[in-house]
Amino acid sequence: METLADDLGLVVAELLTNVLRHAVHPDGTPVGRARCVVQRTPTGLVIVVHDDDPALPREQPADDEACSGRGLRIVRALASGLAIVPSPAASVGTDITLDHEPPQHKHAESAA
Template identity: 45%
Template sequence: MTCAAAGKLEMDYEVTPLSVRVARVIVSAHLRLWGMEKLVDTGALVVSELLTNVLNHARPDRDGRRSALITVTRTPDGVALCVHDEDPSLPQQRCADDDDEDGRGLRLVNAVADRFGVSPNPSGGKDVWLTLLSPRQSKAAP
């Protein structure tokens, strides 16, 4: 189920390889709609990395599915993004070797986000959240 209101997108999402790509498109479209073109690439990157972590690391439910609640909220100075899943185990950043094909996602998210964190959710599972601030418009020289 997808719910969008002025300045907020919320998606209850089954995470699959295809749905990760679709989420990038949906988040990018909302950022464009909100006039945040400068955050589109970074927003697409972080939602992709966080959903890929759910796909690869979260425990599936009893039906074998991995689900996440994605919330993207426009703020006065940027956007807040949260991915909630029901697996209580908190993700760990790790050092990937040069030859490793994975293991860099959380480091990458942490590097591009203005704020980033992981919190146990009181109702179960965890929230992986971040904020992206809009770059300041440079003033043209007189």
């Protein structure tokens, strides 16, 4: 369970860092608000990171020497059930949703 917490902590930190770096106007002022909601479900966790920027995040090319451009790849590698969509709950913005089931729960369902 500690590894799961570490992985999800890294994922949330990466997503919130992306909001702080990329959800800004050309002059550097923030595009509205950002929020992170974590909800426990019977099968795991749902994490939603929202920002008011209408531009959807996209993977950036990164070579071996690049200092950035790997964030969404890391998120996709560590999190299950990733969705990046325009926010259905707000008139503007983006929701990044992780519907994460711990591996042991998936194995228990498969065996049943």
